[in-house]
Amino acid sequence: MAVDFGAAVVATGARNFEPSGLFNYGKDSHVVTQAQLEKMLGKGISANNITMIQCVGARNKDREYCGRTCCIDAVKNATRIKKANSSANVYVLYRDMRTYGVMEKLYENARDLGVIFIKYDAGNPPGVQDGTVVVHDTMLNEDIEIASDLVVLSTPLVAGENEEINQLFKIPLDKNKFFLEAHPKLRPVDFATDGVFLCGSAQAPKLMDEAISQASAAASRACTILSRKFIETEGAVSVVNEARCIGCGTCVTACPYNAPQLQEVTVKAEEVTYTTKKSRINAAACKGCGSCAAACPAGAITAQHFSSKEIGEAIDAFDKGVKSISIEKGVVEVTV
Ligand code: SF4
Ligand code: SF4
Ligand code: SF4
Known part of the structure; x- marks a missing residue:
């Protein structure tokens, strides 16, 4: 399906990491993720000894980044459990507690409610066996066994299937397959391709309020284009001489900004009329880099000036x- 658009906002989000095979997840029904626990808490849980394990599937060689939201999820869920049942034993086994900004208050409240935080080392992670979690407490420098009715794994958000959109708009992905903005400080919701903007966990794991702020910023940036009656383009852009164009599509592949498109045109040559494809460059998207002009095998493109x-x-x-x-x-x- 073809869609004409003036501006596009990429807001494809992210998905929860599935910790299959880690800490008996998938084999032992008493091992769940924070997302599953959150659903269970809606109905109430009977477990009295709950152990949460942080950084499961994050900050390792496969996924070097911090999930950012999973420490806050753990503290939030631990607090809910303690508020519903003050006699419940809730342990959070962590490498670093990253309840950044004002969320630090949640961490303090959880400690005040009696949630016990135990630090472990990345090189010596906890083990889960038959309802017991064994962890080496780096503060006490000794192994601790915790009887657990429920083990909760704190997992990061991971990128969705972003490759198709990456190809469609020619917008970059980082090494973790999240979308990469044009500049983290100066253009945080823009892509280098004009008219395409970014928000939410499509860029990196985010809290809801952060995603909403960024969505407002992306919508505002899109309005700066959509509210104009016309767009003034740079003079130094490339143009196609249609008479020379053979419709090979090389310029479409060569352009890093998605500016040239092959369009169907009807050509009349003496007595013959036929339909073919010719390239047309969207001057509003062209950055005048000249890559297409250099690549065109027919010499049909001129980089103006x-x-x-x-x-x-x-x-x-x-x-x-x-x-x-x-x-x-x-x-x-x-x-x-
Ligand atoms: S937010 Fe916490 S649990 Fe999640 S990856 Fe970062 S440090 Fe680990
Ligand atoms: S590379 Fe040249 S010949 Fe090929 S489609 Fe583009 S303008 Fe036409
Ligand atoms: S000059 Fe550069 S930005 Fe413009 S259409 Fe050609 S390759 Fe794309």
Whole structure:
């Protein structure tokens, strides 16, 4: 299906990591994830000894990043359990507690309610066997056995199937397959491709309020395009000479900004009328990099202000002894 659009916001989100095979998950029904526990808490749980294990499937060689939300989820769920049943024993086995910003208050409240936090080392993770969790407490420097009715694994969000959208819009992915913004500080919701914006956990794991703030920013950025009657483009963009174009699609592949598109056109040549494909460059998306002009096998593309003739004449001028040529504010300065 083809959709005409003026601006697009990529908000594909992320999915929960499935910890299959880790800590008996999938084999032992008493081992669940934080997302599953959250659903169970809606109906109430009978377990009295609950042990949570942090950083399951995160901050390791497969996934080096921190899930960011899983410490907060653990503290939130531990607090709910203690508030519903103050005699419940809740243990959180952690590498680092990352309840950043104002969420640190949740951590303090959980400690006040009696949730017990035990630090373990990444090189010596806890073990789960027959309802008992064994952990080496790095503070006490000794092994502790915790009888557990329920073991809860804190897992990170992982990227969804982003490759198709990555190819469609030509927008980059990072090594974890999350979308990569144009600049983390200066253009945090933009892509390098104009008119395409980003928000939410499609970029990295995020809390709900962070995702909402970013969604507002992305919508505002999209409105800066959609509210205009027309878009003023740069002069230095590439144009296609349709008469020369053979519709090979090389420029579509070569362009990093998704600016050229093959379009069906009807050509009348003397007595013959036929339909073929020709490239057209969206001047609003073109950055004038010239990659397509260099790649076009038919010489059909001209990068305006950098045509082959202009570049050739500059080279000739150097050959004849011109030291430099510069163009500033429309004035050409030649040094001989
Ligand atoms: S948020 Fe906490 S549990 Fe999740 S990966 Fe980071 S440190 Fe580990
Ligand atoms: S590379 Fe050149 S010939 Fe091929 S589609 Fe693009 S403009 Fe046409
Ligand atoms: S000049 Fe660069 S940005 Fe413009 S259409 Fe060609 S390859 Fe794309």
